[in-house]
Amino acid sequence: MGVLSSSVSITQYKVEGQLPAPVNEAVLKGLQRNSITDIDNESEELVSGWAAFENPYKPEFELAGVSLDTRFLFSLRIDKKSIPAKTMKKHYFLEMSKRLAESGRDFLSKNEKREIREHVKTTLTLRIPATPNIYDIVWDYEGGKLWFFSNLKSANEELETLFSKTFKLTLIRVFPYTMANLLAGLTEPEKDRLAKLAPTAFTG
Secondary structure (H helix, E strand, C coil): CCCCCCCCCCEEEEEECCCCCCHHHHHHHHHHHCECCCCCCCCCCEEEEEECCCCCCCCCCCHHHHEECCEEEEEEEEEECCCCHHHHHHHHHHHHHHHHHHHCCCCCCHHHHHHHHHHHHHHHHHHCCCEEEEEEEEEECCCCEEEECCCCHHHHHHHHHHHHHHHCCEEEECCHHHHHHHHCCCCHHHHHHHHCCCCCCCCC
16 A cells, blocks of 8 residues: 555554664665565565665665655565465375376375475465565654554564664554653653553443
């Protein structure tokens, strides 16, 4: 889901920490070091990395394409390969039949079946293309805020992990509790009372 979509889901984060100066160069180098890699001809089933906002399928970063006034604009791309269960079943059956014919036996051991399944999975994974999922990011560095255009749990977790690895900064998800605790200017006694609050059940 992206910035320019007709409808969007957004998760807001508070960014804690500072980058070394010059900040623009630090961001650019971080994105380049952790850009998405292509797994279409690899056996990996999942990969994630940064991609350019304007052309996420050719992740080559330039400062002009990343920096927007006092903000940074780029994308998180997660590529995943998924083998349909029926396709896996078909090729597993064909490979098992071939192995039985070659051995002249009527059955295969448990280990042999496991080896066949792993072989078939690896072979199919090499042959199928990965499906890309792209999530746009707007980062207001000076304001310490970041907007991630997804509410999907797995995507948010991947963002938080990769962002920490790339920039050595911490993302804190902003929801009512963190908003009150971090952004409302509460005193220490008020924060203590906030920490003791419990959710209210509105159903019997």
